[in-house]
Amino acid sequence: MTVTAPPPPRERLLSPTYAATTIGMFALCAFVAFEATAVTTVMPTVADRLDGVGLYALSFAAPLASGVVGMVAAGGWSDRRGPALPLGVALVLFSLGLVVCGTAPTMEALVAGRVLQGLGGGAVTVCLYVLVGLVFPAALQPAVFASFAAAWVLPSLFGPALAAFVAHSVGWRWVFLGVVALVAIAAGLVAPALRRAPVTVADTPFPAGRLLWAVAAAGAVLGFELLGSRRGALLALAAAAFVVTVVALRRLLPTGALLGARGLPAVVATRGMLSASFFCAEAYIVFVLQEQWGQSPGQAGIALTIVGVVWAAASQVQSRLGARVSDTAAMVWGTALVLGGIVVLALVVAADLHPALAVASYVVAGAGMGFGYPRTGVAMLAASSATDRGFNSSALSIADSLGGAFALSASGIVYATATRAGADPFVPVFVLAAAFAVLGTLAAARTRMA
Template sequence: MSVDSDLSRAGILRRPYALPTVGAWSLVFLAAFESLAVTTIMPVVTSDLDGRGLYALAFSSTLAAGVVGMVAIGSWADRRGPAVPLFTAIAVFAAGLAVAGTATSMPVFVAARFLQGLGAGGMTVALYVLVALVYPAPLHIKIFGAFASAWVLPSMVGPFVAGFVADALSWHWVFLGVVALVAVAAGMMVPAVRGRDRASADRVPASATDARRVAEAAVVAVSVVVLSSLGELDRSAAWLLAPVAVVVIGFALRHLVPPGTYRIRAGLPATVVLCGVAGGVFFGTEVYLPLLLHDRYGLPAWLSGITLTAGAIAWALASAVQGRLGDRLDPGTAIRTGATLLAGGAALELVTAVAHLHPAMAAVGWFAAGAGMGTLYPRISTLVLALSAPGEEGFNTAAKSISDAVGGSVALALSGLLFALAPFTGPFLFTTLLGAGTVLIALRVAASR
């Protein structure tokens, strides 16, 4: 039996990986939980703090900060190692939770949300760098499968738990209650990061390039927020400004992604693009499914939401399957299969809307799309690390995360503009075409492994 096979069988929940696995999974879960919990309690928060006018900014500020955090922490982790950057990001995230939980005005709450996004974005990238150092390559697919489930599980329990806590105690405890859990999870990471930073003589000082990347990340973040806000403008003005915002985003992203990304060059560049386009397909479609089932079919809100639950369950199951199969399943096959399931699921939503099919077909389609995402994302994360040279893991994982965030956000914004022109048909046609592009890119990634 080979060494790789022995490591793969060892598993991520056995010594010496059990403690960092639980700690890292918990940190990812808590960041995901907060992002979903806020959606549930935001009406209560804005009413209590008399801040309904800052409702959208409370979300967009987190997104903007996340992009900056990914770039800043990614560069820092590459220069000196992941330990100090990781705990700094955790501290910033926890500070954001504490400030949000004690906020007495909406501007302070928005500032807290900015800190949460900054910390969560940086935390994600630092954890990916740590995975490259702590876990052997055969276990990467398992740990990334676990991370994927940590993002999906909150979509099933987060809204209910947040609503219950807000009703039973106060919305403040949705934030304050998580601070202690973050501290416990951070403590679990201490043994794993000890000695993982570079020696002082090997550390690379910050450069003008690092500062430029952070500034460009800020431009990307602000442009995404502007693009997401165009739906509030006159339709003609929105369609005039949308291409400008997309061009600005593309220009500012040039140095934040690997060379060759815009040409979808085989290897790492195509893998980074695949992450962003797949995210655009999924999130650009998902947001309109409950609305379709509620407005067109007259289903109650709780029943409309079951479609999203089906996608979340499929995502979690597929991620678990990827983690269990590991390298026994050819990565190229997994990537092609995941892209096909995602594209097929999006196409079925379009057909359901156009042909007025039974609403159960929407659930079937979204189960397929969720399975596609659960198959794709762990493999993409594994490939990004496998294709990264030593010392570039932070930059490349940040590029993947930025691609994911920007791809989903841009697709959401453009879907919203298309919805105003052709309700349901417009956004679903757009994401179906994106789905076809996902399949083509996946074929390129699979063939170039």
């Protein structure tokens, strides 16, 4: 009689082989996401304590801009030598940035720490993606990426309240410093997988030219805010920084992306403008709730939590609708919701209405992001081939990060100008965010592929 051996047990993310790696990678993603989003709750307090409200916008733009440099550098380095060493360097930079932020005596020092934090965080994300392909079988990879998505959602749900609690209990500095030890523990969980991962030495050239353009773009975006907030001759240098930003982006993005040319370039432009409009508003929603309506960091942070829930729910809705809603329609509706939400937010702030209306309008914008933002990735892949998929994927991430960074830098200039003029600085900031949303809506309408 023939005895049929039972099939081997199906591997799972939390099976003994992968459990430590899965938990460690999830934790690293969550820590990067926490420092990218949850600190929004305490940043108004930080700016006030360090007497650095003039650099408030730059503290958000800095990690977005430097993150692009980290992404490009880590991608090229990982392709040539594997992810182990670049991930180690990235974690050191990320942790060093947290320490600098947590011990910063001035706002200038904190911004420098945010630059290091973004540089390391951007590189960490890329290295983890590379590690997934080396360590996990194809059948488990979708589940790993789903866990990464959850790692970014959870900080938006619980991070604001946690950051506010930590700041109230032991001080805002521990919102940064408290994560350092946790990063070390998570890195220890991932280390065995890095040692097991096959090392492939590739002969492909390191993308030095692309890295230089990424550095130029990041530096120009940050310089634009620093110089544009000043007076006199420095304004001319701000114009020069703007020109450098445009030239660098032309090298990093598909041809026609800056003008929203029909098809793929418009998809990339839509992603950049969605990021620009929403994250410009996000940086100031907690600030205005505290300054104009006297809410505590914990109360104001509830807005971020609600938006995290609504964003995730809207993402699920667009996913379930699938092909019944085209990518172009989803992007148009998404950008329109972002535009409508931010316009109402500006009106609520200008008329000094109830803060609940400000939160509600911001939530509408979050629903637009959840509905339209994921489809930019779907549309990009649909328009790509095997020969340009990597470049287009990178371009979408670059547009995302630098779009948000540029908008935040511009908002810093607008805020400083309005403050000097004795006007309400929040209304023009939200009007600026709405203007980016208008551009996003126009670009979304041109995303239909020929």
